[in-house]
Amino acid sequence: MRSVEEFDDLPTDASFTTVDTHTEGEPTRILLDWLDESPLAGESIRAKRESFADEYDWVRELLMREPRGHDDMFGAVVFEPHEEDADLGVFFMDSEGYLDMCGHGTIGVVSAFLDLGYLSPEPLIRVETPAGIVEARPEYSEGGVERVTIQNVESFVYGTTTVPVSFLDSPLRVDVVYAGNFFALVDSDQLGVGIDTTRTDDFIDWGLEIRDAVNDKLDIVHPFTGDPGTVSITEIYESANDADRSIVVFGDGQVDRSPCGTGTCAKMALLHDTGKLSIDEPYIHESIIGTQFEGRITETKQRDNITVITPTIAGSARITGKHTFVKDARDPITSLRVASKER
Ligand code: PYC
Numbered sequence: 486m487r488s489v490e491e492f493d494d495l496p497t498d499a500s501f502t503t504v505d506t507h508t509e510g511e512p513t514r515i516l517l518d519w520l521d522e523s524p525l526a527g528e529s530i531r532a533k534r535e536s537f538a539d540e541y542d543w544v545r546e547l548l549m550r551e552p553r554g555h556d557d558m559f560g561a562v563v564f565e566p567h568e569e570d571a572d573l574g575v576f577f578m579d580s581e582g583y584l585d586m587c588g589h590g591t592i593g594v595v596s597a598f599l600d601l602g603y604l605s606p607e608p609l610i611r612v613e614t615p616a617g618i619v620e621a622r623p624e625y626s627e628g629g630v631e632r633v634t635i636q637n638v639e640s641f642v643y644g645t646t647t648v649p650v651s652f653l654d655s656p657l658r659v660d661v662v663y664a665g666n667f668f669a670l671v672d673s674d675q676l677g678v679g680i681d682t683t684r685t686d687d688f689i690d691w692g693l694e695i696r697d698a699v700n701d702k703l704d705i706v707h708p709f710t711g712d713p714g715t716v717s718i719t720e721i722y723e724s725a726n727d728a729d730r731s732i733v734v735f736g737d738g739q740v741d742r743s744p745c746g747t748g749t750c751a752k753m754a755l756l757h758d759t760g761k762l763s764i765d766e767p768y769i770h771e772s773i774i775g776t777q778f779e780g781r782i783t784e785t786k787q788r789d790n791i792t793v794i795t796p797t798i799a800g801s802a803r804i805t806g807k808h809t810f811v812k813d814a815r816d817p818i819t820s821l822r823v824a825s826k827e828r
Pocket of ligand 1: 511559584586587588589590735741743744745746747748
């Protein structure tokens with residue numbers, strides 16, 4: 486048998502080092518290779534992400550998709566930050582593309598970097614993301630990081646619309662909310678079903694159709710930056726006794742196993758807008774697998790006649806592995822998708 490060291494003799498033409506985590510059940514595969522020296526152009530994490538998407542999208546596909554990942558894999562790429570007072574720069578990717586902000590991913594990166602000693606254990610870590618700076622406040626125990634509270638970017642209800650959908654006779658009411666990503670929020674009462682995971686395939690189909698219908702109807706422009714936007718995530722929610730539950734669909738039909746950090750912030754913005762959640766009131770948001778984030782609105786203000794909230798979410802992440810992925814020069818398959826997921 487060959488020894489493990491001989492692994493280096495493989496005819497690889499590329500190799501990638503990751504640390505993998507899960508946050509309340511949702512994976513984050515964190516690419517480490519360009520932390521010290523980035524080959525990517527751009528003077529912000531957002532610009533670096535554009536440069537990555539232009540030149541290295543195959544790396545996203547290689548790490549996110551089969552045979553190294555899977556259709557529901559999620560990832561983060563970390564860099565030295567550009568913003569002066571940030572500690573870390575991160576952008577986020579999935580098996581189909583990129584998101585501007587991710588709560589579970591930020592908790593994963595901060596927890597892993599602290600547990601591995603890549604960051605010093607400060608009470609506040611500032612993370613530069615394509616959506617802006619988010620603040621992470623870790624809670625430490627003897628074993629390492631126990632829980633991280635993320636203060637997301639300012640979030641707000643963008644508007645309410647109705648869209649025709651193939652699975653209902655009447656138009657569907659959708660609240661469009663910004664929380665680092667634009668969300669389409671839908672009350673599951675309108676669909677006549679609760680958040681029942683035996684119907685996950687239906688929720689995926691509905692979620693993608695709703696997202697497309699809203700994007701076809703609205704020309705979204707971020708009111709404070711003027712940047713054009715699109716809804717990237719559909720969140721279908723129900724209210725239970727102890728916690729609100731949601732199923733969150735994004736990418737090419739991915740389903741978040743965690744309660745979705747930015748989705749929790751979007752839901753809090755909507756609840757505040759309808760007078761159902763006050764400042765400092767704890768908000769428990771549950772995922773399809775029963776894991777929870779604890780949310781809170783810490784501040785609200787009026788900006789250009791829009792009510793804006795500052796939301797926080799808290800949850801835990803654990804490391805699941807450290808990996809060296811290789812691309813064998815003889816291998817014609819860099820990445821693939823299973824036919825049933827090709828919509
Ligand atoms: O935690 O914000 C989040 C998120 C977005 C997509 C998957 N997770």
